[in-house]
Amino acid sequence: MNLFAKPFTPALLLITLLAGCNDKPAAPAPGAGMPPPEVDVITVTTGRATLTQDLAGRLQAYRTAQVRARVEGVIEKRLFEEGSDVKAGAPLFQINKRVYKATAVAAEADLALAKQTAERYKLLLPIKAVSQQEFDLAEARVKQSEAVLARAVEDLENASVPAAISGHIGRTLVTEGALVGKGEPTLLATIEQIDPIYVNFTQPGADLLRLRQAIRTGKLKHAESAKVELLLEDGRVYPLPGKIFFTDLAVDPSTGSVSLRAEFANPQHELLPGMFARIRFPEALQSPAD
Numbered sequence: 001m002n003l004f005a006k007p008f009t010p011a012l013l014l015i016t017l018l019a020g021c022n023d024k025p026a027a028p029a030p031g032a033g034m035p036p037p038e039v040d041v042i043t044v045t046t047g048r049a050t051l052t053q054d055l056a057g058r059l060q061a062y063r064t065a066q067v068r069a070r071v072e073g074v075i076e077k078r079l080f081e082e083g084s085d086v087k088a089g090a091p092l093f094q095i096n097k098r099v100y101k102a103t104a105v106a107a108e109a110d111l112a113l114a115k116q117t118a119e120r121y122k123l124l125l126p127i128k129a130v131s132q133q134e135f136d137l138a139e140a141r142v143k144q145s146e147a148v149l150a151r152a153v154e155d156l157e158n159a160s161v162p163a164a165i166s167g168h169i170g171r172t173l174v175t176e177g178a179l180v181g182k183g184e185p186t187l188l189a190t191i192e193q194i195d196p197i198y199v200n201f202t203q204p205g206a207d208l209l210r211l212r213q214a215i216r217t218g219k220l221k222h223a224e225s226a227k228v229e230l231l232l233e234d235g236r237v238y239p240l241p242g243k244i245f246f247t248d249l250a251v252d253p254s255t256g257s258v259s260l261r262a263e264f265a266n267p268q269h270e271l272l273p274g275m276f277a278r279i280r281f282p283e284a285l286q287s288p289a290d
Helices: 005-022 098-124 132-158 205-216
Strands: 049-069 073-078 091-095 160-162 167-169 186-204 220-222 227-231 242-251 257-264 276-286
Touching: 049 091, 049 160, 049 167, 049 257, 091 186, 098 132, 132 160, 186 276, 227 242, 227 257, 257 276
Parallel strands: none
Antiparallel strands: 049 186, 049 276, 073 091, 091 160, 167 186, 186 257, 220 276, 227 276, 242 257
16 A cells, blocks of 8 residues: 555645636726726817808800901911910911012002102202192102001011910811901901909899898908809819909899809819809808807
8 A cells, every 4th residue: 555645635636726726817906997988078169150152153264366367368378276375476377478468569669669759859849840749749659658568568467367365276267278358357266365264153132132231230240361262063172262353243133143253273274164163252251159
């Protein structure tokens, strides 16, 4: 018999029980609990609110110039690309100018002869070789020849039809070989200056009256900024702000609306005449409620 069997067994059991007790979670200390949840704190303050209004409008070119033939003739060449930008004074069409060039040369020669005659009569007048009336007629002939030459030179220059303004030119309304300027100036093309560009819109007269009444009674105040925003047809906000340019204080009796106009910079020519858009502009300021 093993003498150490009995005393060893209880000791081993005690060690096993103590090890099992260490595997249990420790009890929380008295008075301990879950940490408090984190929360966001918002501080509410008073301020003024800007009242805005969106109104439908249509874009219009800043300036428009019609290109017309000022002399009669046949179009020989178109000197621009349709849909491009042109500079003021640049030639756009070339009209057959052979007749006008010959007329200018003849007028120049006639003026030279008239001046020679007048100079000769001036020398003969003191010795009574010519009369005062003959000298006066010679001087008048000089002035008449100068006028004829000036007109001939102008017609020759107008044979190269120039651009009246800088801007965007649309499609041509005539083709090479067309006879233009017969009886009246023929419309050849149209130039539109689109930088800057206008937006015309209207505001109901009743809304304007209510707004003025609210400002008069002190419920609202005039907006401090005259800048406006442009909302494009696809819902985007145009990146450059505009300004109110013109206000017609008269109410249109047919619509009951007041006409307004805004002006926007258009360096990339993203805005084109005829496009629809919406204007968002500050009307008034509302003071904070008590």
